[in-house]
């Protein structure tokens with residue numbers, strides 16, 4: 001994985017020193033809260049409901065064991081012994097004290113991490129396919145591109161005060177696992193007819209108040225043109241995006257208002273004006289970055305691992321976990337293992353410091369010292385030899401991280417919601433917990449198959465509810481929490497925004513409502529048809545009818 | 556102090572401690588992390604006094620995000636927020652009863668003045 005060079009290291013240290021000074025100036029009154037707030041946000045420090053919150057960037061979700069151990073230490077020393085992984089693959093600590101933040105930032109810098117641009121109206125942490133480098137359907141590892149963008153966008157002077165936040169995601173595979181069409185810019189690496197590698201550029205996606213699916217404005221962009229083209233997109237948006245209304249300031253609104261064609265035309269005009277070669281990264285630097293993501297030294301192993309097969313035959317729980325939580329690796333004899341942070345009754349994405357250490361040790365011993373955070377708030381061990389999987393899973397069992405539910409109905413995405421978040425209109429985590437308990441039965445989960453439930457505690461949609469097969473949005477109705485349910489969202493290459501099924505329901509009624517929706521699927525599916533396929537075929541009507549069927553029995 | 560219209564009486568004043576983030580309540584003389592210490596304003600004059608305390612503490616860089624919260628008094632005469640949001644803010648995460656004020660865990664090093 002990428003290692004900081006001297007410039008990266010210096011930049012991060014300077015930023016820590018700068019923030020230490022800013023905190024001191026805030027405390028002695030030289031900076032007012034209004035002056036300080038944008039500065040702390042640019043360093044990932046929010047004020048939440050109960051305390052400050054610190055958001056730490058995990059670029060394209062890749063972490064080393066050493067980095068995860070450092071997060072464990074920070075959690076223990078400066079927080080309450082746990083952290084939370086978000087849909088942007090960042091880690092959030094819920095209880096840091098402002099006075100401690102400079103020290104925490106120093107500890108992060110020690111392991112080449114930071115909180116820069118995890119908030120504020122700038123280019124945010126770049127995300128990528130969590131199976132980067134290991135998926136068989138991959139054209140090229142998206143992480144060198146993501147790292148290049150990280151370097152280009154870090155403290156980019158022109159794009160430090162955009163109209164609004166700006167999110168970029170990259171996938172290098174056919175199958176989109178990075179939700180690229182829900183980003184301000186989504187990039188898909190592809191090969192053209194001549195066999196050259198380039199990017200499909202999609203712009204104007206986003207969730208939140210006005211959900212939109214990104215539109216393709218360039219179907220093939222040569223690789224070398226990437227930074228100049230991104231610069232052109234950002235410049236057009238920076239100059240013309242709306243600053244008069246926060247709710248209309250995202251690039252998606254501009255793309256929607258002027259149309260994708262006109263937006264593309266303005267980008268192309270700007271791109272033509274730019275001195276492309278001067279903006280493009282030095283090929284040597286591109287090669288230096290790419291080298292960090294070169295394929296590791298795999299062993300030559302038989303595709304059929306006898307130890308693995310024997311362990312599955314002997315241990316049913318392991319066989320189930322292996323059938324659900326493993327992802328096929330492009331190299332024979334290896335697998336990528338998904339560590340679910342969705343144990344039944346757990347808060348989605350939460351992990352204790354003790355668990356972080358165990359996972360870090362497993363990654364060090366069995367996965368070439370590397371792990372990935374997914375936008376679905378799980379962890380991946382990307383390079384496990386199949387014959388090591390049983391030992392890995394047994395260790396995970398001991399720390400409560402061996403839940404076999406990756407991609408199933410209890411693998412629920414949920415934002416922190418009103419239990420922590422000051423912007424929330426309702427709680428998310430208790431809904432996730434209630435649903436996990438309702439659908440806990442392993443056999444039933446397997447029978448239902450792939451089904452993504454995504455929950456947000458307010459219209460900002462951090463829980464990606466719009467692109468959940470079933471989406472749940474927590475709102476306030478007459479002083480009570482109320483949950484609006486959507487159906488048919490899709491986070492993949494066939495991206496779609498879910499449609500609202502009917503009026504909001506109180507928290508207690510959510511599990512029954514979801515149950516009724518799932519029953520329609522189970523009753524009407526054809527052989528092998530997944531939930532989302534059935535929704536597409538059947539349309540909203542039967543689900544809507546079942547959803548609305550609730551009997552209003554008098555109390 | 557937010558410019559939002561004053562909530563219905565009775566009200567208390569809460570904020571977050573600038574340095575530590577802890578939710579703190581105005582007692583009439585100082586900021587306390589204990590919800591039960593909150594001074595309750597039953598009339599307009601006392602609510603105005605709370606607003607004055609908020610403005611003073613904000614400009615003195617003691618607290619941030621200070622605002623009035625409408626409450627109902629419980630059997631002990633303590634103010635309990637009417638809205639679920641402020642209730643959670645006063646107690647701690649509903650999904651982690653082992654954390655926050657509800658568990659007697661405070662995030663504050665020194666209390667405000």
Ligand code: SF4
Pocket residue numbers: 415416417418421422423424425456457458459460461462463
């Ligand atoms: S969706 Fe709303 S409640 Fe959830 S984390 Fe985002 S801002 Fe907070």
